[in-house]
Amino acid sequence: xxxxxxxxxxxxxxxxxxxxxxxxxxxxxxxxxxxxxxxxxxxxxxxxxxxxxxxxxxxxxxxxxxxxxxxxxxxxxxxxxxxxxxxxxxxxxxxxxxxxxxxxxxxxxxxxxxxxxxxxxxxxxxxxxxxxxxxxxxxxxxxxxxxxxxxxxxxxxxxxxxxxxxxxxxxxxxxxxxxxxxxxxxxxxxxxxxxxxxxxxxxxxxxxxx
Numbered sequence: 270x271x272x273x274x275x276x277x278x279x280x281x282x283x284x285x286x287x288x289x290x291x292x293x294x295x296x297x298x299x300x301x302x303x304x305x306x307x308x309x310x311x312x313x314x315x316x317x318x319x320x321x322x323x324x325x326x327x328x329x330x331x332x333x334x335x336x337x338x339x340x341x342x343x344x345x346x347x348x349x350x351x352x353x354x355x356x357x358x359x360x361x362x363x364x365x366x367x368x369x370x371x372x373x374x375x376x377x378x379x380x381x382x383x384x385x386x387x388x389x390x391x392x393x394x395x396x397x398x399x400x401x402x403x404x405x406x407x408x409x410x411x412x413x414x415x416x417x418x419x420x421x422x423x424x425x426x427x428x429x430x431x432x433x434x435x436x437x438x439x440x441x442x443x444x445x446x447x448x449x450x451x452x453x454x455x456x457x458x459x460x461x462x463x464x465x466x467x468x469x470x471x472x473x474x475x476x477x478x479x
Contacts, residue, residue, distance in 0.1 A: 278468070281309055281469070282307055282308055282309030282469065282470070283308055283309070284309070284312065285308065285309075285311075285312035285315075286308075287308050287311070290338065290366055290369045290370050291308075291311070291335060291338055291339075291366075293366065293369070294333045294334045294335045294338065294362065294363070294366040295333075295335055297333040297362045297366075298332055298333040298335060298362075301333065301359065301362075303332050303333065303359065304332075304429075305332055305333065305335040305336070306335055306336045306339070306402065306428055306470055307469065307470035307471070309469040309470055310336075310428060310469050310470035310471075310473055311335060311336060311338075311339035312339065313467060313469050313473055314336055314339045314340050314343065314400065314426065315339040315340065315342050315343035316343060317343065317398065317424055317426060317475065318339075318340050318342075318343030318344045318348075318397075318398055319343040319344075320424075321397045321398055321422065321423060321424055322345060322397070323340075323343065323344045323345065323348055323397040323398045324344065324345050324347065324348045324349070324397060325348065325349055325351070325395055325396045325397055326340050326344060326348065326349075326350050326351070326396060326397060326398045326399070326400065327351045327352075327353070327388075327391060327396045327398075327399045327400070327415075327418055328340065328350060328351065328352040328353065328399075328400045328402070329353055329384045329388075329399070329400065329401045329402060329403040329411055330352075330353070330354060330384075330400075330401070330402035330403040331352040331353065331354035331359055331360045331363050331379065332354065332359055332363065332402070333359055333362040333363055333366065334362060334363030334364075334365075334366035334367060335366075336400060336402060336428075337350055337352055337363055337366075337367065337377065338366060338367065338370055340398075340400060341367065341370070341372055341376060341377070342370075348376065349375070349376060349377065349378060350376065350377045350378070351377075351378045351380065351391065351396075352377060352378070352379055352380070353380045353381075353382065353384050353387045353388070353403075354379075354381060355381065355382060355383050355384075356381070357381040360379045360381060363377075363379070364377075364379065384403045384404070384407065384411065385407060385410055385414075388411075388414040388418070389414070391418055392418070393417055393418065394417075394418070394419065394420045394421075395418060395420070396418045396419055396420065396423060397419075397420060397423050397424070398419075398423060398424045398425075398426065399411075399414075399415040399418055399419060399423070399424070399425045399426070400426045400428070401415065401425070401426065401427045401428065402427075402428040402429065405429065405432070405445035405448060405449065406444060406445055406448055407448075408427060408448050408449065408451075408452045409448065409451060409452060409455065411427070412425065412427075412452060412455060412456070416461060416478065419478045420478070421478055421479065422477060422478065423477070423478050424475060424476070424477055424478075425462070425475070425476050425478065426473060426474070426475050426476075427452065427456075427473070427474040427475075428470065428471065428472075428473060429449075429470075429471045429472060430449050430452065430453060430466070430471070430472040430473070430474045431471045431472030432445065432446045432449050432471070432472075433471060436449045436450060436453070436472070452474070453466070453474065456474060456476050459476070460479075461478060461479055462476035462477065462478060462479065463476060463477040463479065464476040
């Protein structure tokens with residue numbers, strides 16, 4: 270990659286500035302050893318939520334609230350984010366961050382638990398956008414659940430599909446990378462989806478449900 274392209278990508282990733290609350294949430298994630306979406310990925314999530322005028326969004330992987338803040342900023346003022354995470358203590362950080370951003374408590378529904386235990390309890394065709402940033406081993410199951418959860422015209426979004434460059438790398442790869450490759454093929458070949466792969470952060474795979 271040329272130096273100019275690297276500079277352009279870095280400029281694009283930092284194009285939308287983040288406020289003090291987002292930086293606080295990022296620091297909590299760093300302290301907890303969690304990855305959080307890049308600022309470029311966050312601004313893309315905000316744009317995607319706004320583009321579908323999202324009123325109901327499901328998020329797999331609350332973390333400390335970085336991605337949730339971006340999603341809530343893009344959603345309708347009366348929109349509700351349903352966010353799932355197996356670690357309740359992480360969700361407490363997200364609660365604080367959402368509150369500091371001025372979001373009313375009824376704008377977010379926090380559900381602690383493993384995603385594949387929680388998602389089957391959510392309503393069919395009840396969501397405008399599903400954001401998947403959970404266990405990389407379970408992405409194919411997330412895709413199946415997302416197709417059930419989304420209304421026609423809704424968006425499914427997967428973060429981290431580049432796997433730090435390993436998805437397109439040669440040689441033996443761990444199972445989670447093989448699952449990312451399987452996901453990329455399935456989304457591209459699906460007759461139910463209109464896909465695009467955005468080169469922001471560690472790769473953002475997006476698809477509209479027909």
